[in-house]
Amino acid sequence: MEKRTLGTTGPELSVLGLGCNNFGMKLDAGQTREVxxxxxDAGITHFDTAEMYGEGRSEEFLGAALGARRDEVVIASKYLPRPQDEAYVPGALARRIREGVEGSLRRLGTDRIDVWYQHYPDAEAPDDELVTTLDELVRSGKVLHLATSNVDGGQIAGQAAAARERGLATFAGVQSEWNLLSRAVEADVVPAARAEGMGVVPYFPLASGLLTGKYAAGQPYPDGSRFAVIPYFAQVATEDNFAAVARLSELAAARGHDLVSLAFGWLLAQPDVTSVIAGASTPAQVAANAGALGWTLDADDLAAVEAALAG
Structure with a gap:
């Protein structure tokens, strides 16, 4: 599988990353090993987890499943922010970050985290506390590369400036929701990341499943599906989005591909994208996602996508 470097300073990531949010929630330890x-087997070397996934079980199950093959992969994890009901005092964020990394290292059963994400920004803590503490982890060898997530362009620029001014480790990448139906990041997050030499790692590339084609307008959601089980995700299932999906499906079919191939291929055609995170709950889903790679969209394809989205 193709690999790309995360930004200008990060590690090489397989262009398809495995989202591990199902581990410890939907999947037990045995099922996790299979996935x-x-x-x-599919060539995926980028595994994305977080301390909040499955209340820590995702990291535990992932570490155990990798076992002796840990050194073959890039493990990305994320720390939780300071609790919202905890008043900020100087050092509170630093303490949370240090606690977070020790817990993740223990659960993963490893001596370092390859990419360590700020999962959500702390609205009150100063940037200097953030970047100083993260740099401390890099210098200790507990974290090899830093990244951020769920931030806006201004936060990217501010955090990068704080690290640069102090000569500290900077962020190699940013993880954000980005797909054919959700493109808000293109306005400020992507340009800010580009300006700072950061790679972009999209999550929800299939719009929570809407871009798989398994949901039909006006029809009940399949039993057990994400839309049926978690109404929050079904918010994307609007009339306009269903119409866009129909047009995109026709476009893909006309070019000999399916909708999932288009969704992945379009993201990977964006010059700032390093790796696309996709979850899976079965080995078959992993194989299907990996098999959907390979359509390299050219300028005509990209123009056709824009026309299809415009209606």
């Missing part, structure tokens, strides 16, 4: 094995 991880399928990912490794």
């Amino acid at each position: 991880v094995a399928a990912a490794l």
